[in-house]
Structures are given as C-alpha cells and as structure tokens.
Amino acid sequence: MKTEKYYCEPSKQIPQIETDVFIAGAGTSGCIAAIAAARTGAKVVLVEKLPVPGGTYTNGGIGTYSFYAAETNPERAKRIVGGIAFELAQRLEAAGGATGFVPTANDHYHSPYRFMADHEIYKGVISEMLIEAGVTVFLQTMFCGVAMEEERIMAAFIENKDGRRAVIAKQYIDASGDGDIAKHAGLEQVENWQNYDQVCGGPTGLVFGMNGIDFDRVIAENPEAAFPLGTTIPARDGKLPIQRFAFAHTAVPGKYKKVEELDINFFTSFQSIHPNEATYINNSKGVMTDASKAENLSHAEMQMRIKIMKMARVFKESVPGFENSYISWASIQLGIRASKITICDRILTQQEILEATRFEDEIGLYGFHDLSPRRPECLVREPGFYGMPYKMLLPKKCSNLYMAGRCVTVDIEAHMSTRNTVSCMIMGQAAGVAAAMCSIKGCDTRELDYSELRKTLLEQDVILEA
Numbered sequence: 510m511k512t513e514k515y516y517c518e519p520s521k522q523i524p525q526i527e528t529d530v531f532i533a534g535a536g537t538s539g540c541i542a543a544i545a546a547a548r549t550g551a552k553v554v555l556v557e558k559l560p561v562p563g564g565t566y567t568n569g570g571i572g573t574y575s576f577y578a579a580e581t582n583p584e585r586a587k588r589i590v591g592g593i594a595f596e597l598a599q600r601l602e603a604a605g606g607a608t609g610f611v612p613t614a615n616d617h618y619h620s621p622y623r624f625m626a627d628h629e630i631y632k633g634v635i636s637e638m639l640i641e642a643g644v645t646v647f648l649q650t651m652f653c654g655v656a657m658e659e660e661r662i663m664a665a666f667i668e669n670k671d672g673r674r675a676v677i678a679k680q681y682i683d684a685s686g687d688g689d690i691a692k693h694a695g696l697e698q699v700e701n702w703q704n705y706d707q708v709c710g711g712p713t714g715l716v717f718g719m720n721g722i723d724f725d726r727v728i729a730e731n732p733e734a735a736f737p738l739g740t741t742i743p744a745r746d747g748k749l750p751i752q753r754f755a756f757a758h759t760a761v762p763g764k765y766k767k768v769e770e771l772d773i774n775f776f777t778s779f780q781s782i783h784p785n786e787a788t789y790i791n792n793s794k795g796v797m798t799d800a801s802k803a804e805n806l807s808h809a810e811m812q813m814r815i816k817i818m819k820m821a822r823v824f825k826e827s828v829p830g831f832e833n834s835y836i837s838w839a840s841i842q843l844g845i846r847a848s849k850i851t852i853c854d855r856i857l858t859q860q861e862i863l864e865a866t867r868f869e870d871e872i873g874l875y876g877f878h879d880l881s882p883r884r885p886e887c888l889v890r891e892p893g894f895y896g897m898p899y900k901m902l903l904p905k906k907c908s909n910l911y912m913a914g915r916c917v918t919v920d921i922e923a924h925m926s927t928r929n930t931v932s933c934m935i936m937g938q939a940a941g942v943a944a945a946m947c948s949i950k951g952c953d954t955r956e957l958d959y960s961e962l963r964k965t966l967l968e969q970d971v972i973l974e975a
C-alpha cells in the first residue's frame with residue numbers, strides 16, 4: 510500500500526540500551542554471529558521479531574549439505590567448514606536431534622553428505638548456545654530504524670512489549686535476511702527475487718510436514734511417479750533415521766489430475782526423519798513477490814497457508830499411501846529465499862564461484878551449489894570449494910555495519926550457493942568475530958587488521974585452508 514500522506518510523529522525521550530554489538534535477526538546467520546561475538550569478548554544484543562530463535566534454518570532450510578567440498582564420492586570427501594556451524598551440528602547430534610552426516614549415495618546433489626536436523630531440537634540447542642555465550646536476546650522484538658551520522662550508525666531502534674528503545678552499539682550486524690538495517694540506513698540495495706522461479710521453487714516457500722503417510726505404499730503403489738531419493742537409513746546410535754522420496758506427478762500426465770491442477774512444481778520431495786512423517790515437504794511453489802515489503806509478505810503468507818492446505822487434501826484424497834495423512838506442522842513464517850541484496854565492497858560472482866576462486870582476506874571456505882543437480886555446469890571446479898572474502902560482508906557507505914546471510918551476492922546463480930544455511934553461518938561467525946574485535950579495538954570495519962581477524966577465526970576452529 511502506497512501512502513502519499515505523512516504524519517509528523519512527536520519526538521520523545523526513549524530508554525537507551527548500551528552494548529558493543531547489536532544484531533538484527535536471530536536466524537541462521539544472526540544466532541551464529543551473536544555467539545561468535547560474545548565468545549570473542551563483546552557485549553551483544555540480539556533481536557528477533559519471532560518468538561523463537563533459528564530463522565529459516567527452522568523454517569525450511571533444515572536439509573543441510575555443504576560442510577564438505579563439492580564431491581559425489583564420500584570417500585574422497587574433504588571437510589571445509591568448522592567453527593560454530595560444525596559445533597552446532599555436533600551438538601544437534603548429541604541432543605538426538607540430527608541424522609548425522611549421511612553419505613549421499615544416489616543423491617542427485619554434488620555433496621558427499623547430507624545432514625538433517627529436527628527443527629524443534631534445533632530451537633532448543635541454539636537457545637542453549639546463546640544463553641551459554643551470555644548474549645542478551647530480545648525475542649518478539651522488531652528492529653525498526655536507525656539514527657545515522659554521515660556513514661556511521663549511531664543507534665538502532667527496537668520495539669517490543671516494553672515499548673520503543675534505542676540500542677547504542679559500537680558495531681551493528683544486519684542478519685535480518687532482507688537487509689533491514691541497511692534499508693533504514695539508506696544504503697544501496699537491489700532486488701533479486703524477480704527471476705528466482707527460474708533457478709528454484711521461487712523466491713518464497715512454505716515448508717510443512719505431514720503425518721500418517723505410508724511411505725512403502727506410496728512407493729509401491731505409484732511406481733511411475735514415486736521414487737526413493739538417496740539411501741534410507743534407520744535410526745542408529747541415537748541418530749535420527751532418514752528416508753526420502755520424490756513424487757513426480759508430471760511423469761505420468763493425466764494420472765494425478767487433481768495434483769496437476771495444484772499450482773506446484775513438477776515434483777515434490779518428501780523428507781522424513783521420523784517414522785511415517787514426511788517431516789519436510791518442500792514444494793509449494795512460492796509466491797513471486799518482494800517479501801521484504803510488509804503487505805506483500807502478509808499476502809504471500811496467507812496464500813501459502815491456503816496452498817499447503819489444498820495440497821495436503823489433494824494428496825490425501827487422490828494418492829495411494831496418503832489416505833491417513835494430515836498436516837502435522839507448518840513453518841512459523843514464510844520462508845524467503847530472495848528479496849533484497851545490499852551492495853557490499855566485494856560481490857561474489859558466479860564465475861568466481863565456479864572457478865573456485867581464492868581471496869587474500871578469506872573468512873571461510875564453501876563448495877555447495879544448489880543448482881548443480883539440474884545444471885552440472887554449476888558445479889564448483891576442483892578442489893570443489895571457493896573462498897569467501899571479508900569484503901563481501903562490508904556494505905558500501907557505512908563504517909560500522911556488517912551484512913551476513915542471504916542478503917549478499919547479487920547474481921542469482923551465485924546466490925544459489927551463498928544463500929545456503931552453512932554459508933550463512935560462515936558469514937555469521939566472521940561478522941560476529943569481526944564486529945566484536947572492532948568494538949574492543951575501537952576501530953571501523955575497514956580498519957580491522959585481517960591477520961588478527963584470521964588468527965581469531967582459526968582459534969575458533971574456522972577452517973581457512975583445506
């Protein structure tokens with residue numbers, strides 16, 4: 510909704526909170542940034558608009574590959590991601606909330622292992638880690654503005670049940686996904702959602718789960734449409750089992766007419782980490798919209814709730830094996846793959862990713878590319894990983910802000926690599942460590958000595974050479 514009219518809000522004094530590092534968004538990258546900053550010795554305030562930490566990791570991005578270099582053979586696999594991302598995976602496993610690293614035999618992804626976590630256990634484990642690190646967390650709290658002086662953020666404004674507060678920090682991290690701090694600071698942003706239906710299921714998506722599905726019957730009674738994906742592995746040593754199948758209604762035109770009438774992708778993947786439950790169903794063909802805008806977001810959320818309701822009903826009524834099924838959960842908010850990108854000092858290109866380019870200021874290594882199953886030419890070349898430069902976290906025209914997560918990388922093909930969960934966590938850890946170091950040293954983001962940053966990242970088990 511556009512408004513032509515403006516109301517002049519009366520100015521008033523509001524309570525002030527002082528901290529070293531302020532982070533907007535307790536999602537995939539923001540939680541890791543907060544833990545890293547606190548472990549580096551900074552006082553950290555983390556705000557999240559939802560009632561739970563976790564962000565898109567808990568809303569759909571749960572099927573993580575990507576801890577290893579791009580490779581199809583587990584025996585040749587080289588782990589290239591450590592730090593808090595790997596520690597989190599280990600803690601999820603220890604809490605009985607993960608499948609462990611499962612070799613991806615017959616999987617169509619160029620990743621030697623798949624790691625899946627239970628979204629509810631994730632919420633508990635990440636909460637434990639935030640509390641242990643001593644992060645001050647405000648849930649159900651909206652970041653809603655900044656005060657700027659030239660190219661420096663002076664305060665962030667937040668609102669929650671206590672009212673409006675100003676958070677005065679030395680350094681700020683934008684982990685909101687959409688780049689909300691950058692937007693309010695007036696920094697340059699470009700939209701990257703428009704062509705996302707050409708690279709994957711669209712810029713938005715609502716992941717949900719269904720209980721009561723008879724997996725064996727689905728595969729046995731729909732032989733032309735349903736086929737197993739990867740290896741089925743039972744529960745073992747406290748690890749969750751894994752079973753996946755794809756349902757490609759388009760493989761048998763005319764047979765599943767009601768499914769065809771749904772506005773969904775050509776096949777649906779059903780991923781299970783609990784018996785008889787398709788824990789993650791990811792095919793709702795998201796609404797094409799700029800979900801960083803409030804009205805668009807609300808409309809897309811509602812459209813997707815309607816879509817999954819219809820989808821579940823059609824499968825129940827028309828696909829053998831689904832007769833006793835029902836929706837068991839749906840993510841708390843719409844998943845957003847792409848909306849706005851903030852322009853940073855270094856923008857990774859698809860060519861650099863493909864060519865496994867290395868940089869002199871690396872904060873991590875990464876190798877997964879979400880386009881590789883459909884477009885093998887997108888596979889990262891030998892040795893199967895590229896470097897992530899520090900400068901990709903630094904938004905132009907701001908001296909005390911870091912960007913972390915899916916809000917960087919303009920080129921949508923390159924974004925199909927950098928937006929993935931583990932990549933977002935790598936950026937989060939680097940942004941958190943760097944912001945803490947700047948706040949302690951009293952320097953700006955571009956004045957930080959890279960050799961000192963590198964040393965601290967290595968001390969925190971980040972892998973920088975493989």
Ligand SMILES: Cc1cc2nc3c(=O)[nH]c(=O)nc-3n(C[C@H](O)[C@H](O)[C@H](O)COP(=O)(O)OP(=O)(O)OC[C@H]3O[C@@H](n4cnc5c(N)ncnc54)[C@H](O)[C@@H]3O)c2cc1C
Nearest residue numbers: 534536537538558564565569570652714844914915929930
């Ligand atoms: C449907 C779907 C399926 C996916 N599947 C996979 C997959 O299988 N594997 C994979 O690796 N990746 C997957 N991804 C991608 C990946 O999960 C995301 O790109 C990644 O998690 C984004 O991390 P982030 O930290 O940038 O944002 P998020 O994790 O979304 O975190 C942003 C947080 O900021 C909060 N926030 C936003 N604005 C404000 C504000 N103004 N004030 C306060 N809080 C705010 C949000 O509520 C959210 O918690 C998927 C994504 C989607 C949408």
